[in-house]
Amino acid sequence: MTDPSRQPPSNQPWRWALIGLAVVVLAGAFAYVAGWLTPQRLSSRRLVDTLQEGGGVHPGFRRNHAKGVCVVGYFESNGEAASYSTASVFAAGSRTPVVGRFALPGGNPYAPDSSVPIRSFALRFALPHGEQWRTGMNSMPVFPVATPQAFYDQLVATLPDPATGKPDPKKAGAFFASHPETGAFLAWVKTAKPSASYVTETYEALNAFYFVDGTGKRHAVRWKVTPVATDDAGTGPQAGDPDYLAKDLQQRLAQGPLRWHLRVTLAEPGDPTNDATKQWPADRHTIDAGTLVIESEQPQDSGPCRDVNYDPTIVPEGIAISDDPLLPARSAAYAVSYLRRTSEEAHLPGAARATTPSEHP
Amino acid sequence: MNAKHATYPGAFHPLARLLHWLMALLILTMLFVGVGMVSTVSEKHQWLLALHKPLGVTIFVLALIRLAVRWRHPPPPLPADMPLLMQWVAHASHWVLYALMLSLPLVGWAMLSAGGYPISLGGSWHLPPLLSFDGETYAWLRVTHRWLAYLLFVTVLGHMGAALYHGLIRRDDVLPSMTFPRRETVVVEPVIVTPTASEPPSSEPPRV
Numbered sequence: 001m002t003d004p005s006r007q008p009p010s011n012q013p014w015r016w017a018l019i020g021l022a023v024v025v026l027a028g029a030f031a032y033v034a035g036w037l038t039p040q041r042l043s044s045r046r047l048v049d050t051l052q053e054g055g056g057v058h059p060g061f062r063r064n065h066a067k068g069v070c071v072v073g074y075f076e077s078n079g080e081a082a083s084y085s086t087a088s089v090f091a092a093g094s095r096t097p098v099v100g101r102f103a104l105p106g107g108n109p110y111a112p113d114s115s116v117p118i119r120s121f122a123l124r125f126a127l128p129h130g131e132q133w134r135t136g137m138n139s140m141p142v143f144p145v146a147t148p149q150a151f152y153d154q155l156v157a158t159l160p161d162p163a164t165g166k167p168d169p170k171k172a173g174a175f176f177a178s179h180p181e182t183g184a185f186l187a188w189v190k191t192a193k194p195s196a197s198y199v200t201e202t203y204e205a206l207n208a209f210y211f212v213d214g215t216g217k218r219h220a221v222r223w224k225v226t227p228v229a230t231d232d233a234g235t236g237p238q239a240g241d242p243d244y245l246a247k248d249l250q251q252r253l254a255q256g257p258l259r260w261h262l263r264v265t266l267a268e269p270g271d272p273t274n275d276a277t278k279q280w281p282a283d284r285h286t287i288d289a290g291t292l293v294i295e296s297e298q299p300q301d302s303g304p305c306r307d308v309n310y311d312p313t314i315v316p317e318g319i320a321i322s323d324d325p326l327l328p329a330r331s332a333a334y335a336v337s338y339l340r341r342t343s344e345e346a347h348l349p350g351a352a353r354a355t356t357p358s359e360h361p
Numbered sequence: 362m363n364a365k366h367a368t369y370p371g372a373f374h375p376l377a378r379l380l381h382w383l384m385a386l387l388i389l390t391m392l393f394v395g396v397g398m399v400s401t402v403s404e405k406h407q408w409l410l411a412l413h414k415p416l417g418v419t420i421f422v423l424a425l426i427r428l429a430v431r432w433r434h435p436p437p438p439l440p441a442d443m444p445l446l447m448q449w450v451a452h453a454s455h456w457v458l459y460a461l462m463l464s465l466p467l468v469g470w471a472m473l474s475a476g477g478y479p480i481s482l483g484g485s486w487h488l489p490p491l492l493s494f495d496g497e498t499y500a501w502l503r504v505t506h507r508w509l510a511y512l513l514f515v516t517v518l519g520h521m522g523a524a525l526y527h528g529l530i531r532r533d534d535v536l537p538s539m540t541f542p543r544r545e546t547v548v549v550e551p552v553i554v555t556p557t558a559s560e561p562p563s564s565e566p567p568r569v
């Protein structure tokens with residue numbers, strides 16, 4: 001390819017500088033978008049790092065809601081929600097397999113069951129054609145904060161003081177004083193008692209979602225599961241036993257399946273969809289969409305919920321996420337926690353080593 | 362059979378050039394979308410993730426089409442005065458780029474399968490799982506997806522630097538061969554158009 005009209009090579013410095021500039025600008029933009037140049041920006045990694053600071057690093061365990069137990073069952077729809085959502089899980093008479101998990105909030109997998117008055121229930125519904133619906137619910141009527149930044153600030157303000165091992169009351173107090181939206185949660189938690197059983201609790205999704213009906217119309221909703229069991233058929237807390245919840249569950253399941261109603265509350269215009277600190281008025285129309293039946297339980301280190309990331313933004317056609325700012329933050333942070341704990345199970349280079357199930361205390 | 366195309370024998374086929382620039386745009390977008398979405402906790406996380414998966418599948422399909430076009434219309438040779446080692450690096454880096462644009466989407470798909478996730482490409486359109494549900498496999502593939510993406514980005518940086526080196530320093534035919542080939546670089550004799558010629562005449566001397 002000899003070309004007499006070709007220009008001769010040129011070594012002028014500005015030409016080299018231009019090439020260097022192009023490479024540096026592109027690499028810099030990449031690093032900026034990845035958040036590598038702005039460690040102070042709130043990122044999914046930073047949220048999970050802070051959770052770890054509070055709860056400690058327990059290889060293989062979730063970075064929050066670390067202590068828990070797997071359950072398996074199904075959801076039986078009665079068709080009541082089908083006129084609001086096209087999701088096949090709501091079709092009349094349909095039965096959808098469920099893998100769930102009961103847990104305690106907090107990053108310590110060995111926390112005594114009586115240490116917090118909150119329990120959680122996560123569900124993964126396996127719909128036909130590869131669709132799934134995942135939800136994580138807490139046994140409380142409101143969330144303390146409305147935004148990821150406030151959640152992060154709360155985590156930092158309530159980190160254990162290295163001197164006492166307990167949160168510094170001054171810092172925590174200052175946080176709550178400057179965050180009046182935490183008021184409803186604080187009022188509730190003052191009287192809340194750790195329950196004697198997982199199965200007598202009501203679990204609330206707290207974040208708002210949309211149901212999408214056959215005409216494409218969106219209905220703002222919040223859902224919860226309410227227990228059928230309200231009696232004290234279980235073992236209840238035994239003096240000095242930090243793990244009574246799992247035993248209670250085992251004992252109750254030995255007597256037969258456990259049931260919850262899935263209740264869906266429809267918003268009225270003006271009800272906030274982006275603020276999990278605010279309850280919707282009690283008179284809002286609520287439908288009973290069907291029955292959740294739990295048939296068996298398994299320890300979380302060998303059960304089918306172990307490697308499930310209960311990311312609440314995984315929803316089927318017929319359900320959509322709302323503008324609640326907690327939802328994308330949960331999705332991003334759960335993915336980080338999930339990768340860390342599965343990397344520890346897999347003994348990836350650089351990951352802390354998770355003990356094998358038999359080594360777990 | 363290197364300079365097969367009649368109009369610009371020293372250049373890539375126009376379709377190859379179109380695909381190159383379209384895919385360069387898509388792949389750079391994907392790399393930025395990828396690192397951005399895993400970092401942010403804002404609502405961007407959701408729509409970037411929703412964009413990432415169908416775009417990744419598009420890149421995979423376009424890469425297959427591109428290889429077919431390449432096979433049908435082989436690329437022009439590198440300038441003969443390029444040092445052999447430089448030629449070797451150029452060719453090797455091109456194959457690395459092709460390998461990554463095919464493997465990254467496959468690893469993405471496989472990793473979501475191993476994580477037990479639904480692999481939605483928008484609406485109710487789902488890909489079937491490639492692997493069975495296994496958290497440890499997920500971790501390996503997820504970390505592989507990350508490092509292959511970083512490798513792709515570094516290779517693209519080097520590739521862009523090399524292309525600009527050809528265009529600004531060496532000032533040879535390499536950059537024009539992928540952009541706007543100069544007609545005056547054509548070394549073939551004027552093309553004689555015969556009504557029946559379906560195959561463009563070759564610039565190479567006939568074999569004996």
Ligand code: HEM
Nearest residue numbers: 062064065101120122136137138205206310329333337338
């Ligand atoms: C920005 C706010 C939040 C952050 C950063 C956060 C963070 C986390 C993390 C990192 C996990 C562990 C995930 C895993 O490894 O699979 C987790 C679990 C969980 N979170 Fe959140 N969370 C937030 C808000 C909420 C809210 C509003 C709810 C209540 C409805 C909630 C309920 C749960 C439940 C039920 C689990 C346990 C899921 C399971 O059993 O696997 N979280 N959270």
Ligand code: HEM
Nearest residue numbers: 385388389431436455458459517521524525535536538539
């Ligand atoms: C994501 C970005 C990019 C990718 C994945 C990519 C990929 C490729 C590949 C695979 C080839 C080899 C073609 C073949 O032999 O079949 C190629 C050639 C080429 N690319 Fe790119 N490219 C990218 C960006 C760029 C940029 C930004 C430039 C210029 C500034 C550029 C300039 C060139 C040139 C000049 C060639 C021709 C090299 C030759 O003659 O062998 N590319 N590119």
Ligand code: HEM
Nearest residue numbers: 335391392395396399414417418420465466469470507510
């Ligand atoms: C050329 C194609 C692709 C490129 C260049 C690419 C690039 C990336 C990058 C740079 C990341 C961030 C990695 C990190 O920082 O850890 C990422 C994450 C991700 N990619 Fe891809 N990707 C491609 C194709 C795909 C495909 C086809 C899928 C799925 C079908 C996919 C699914 C994902 C998911 C789900 C994540 C984030 C997971 C998490 O939040 O942990 N990718 N990708």
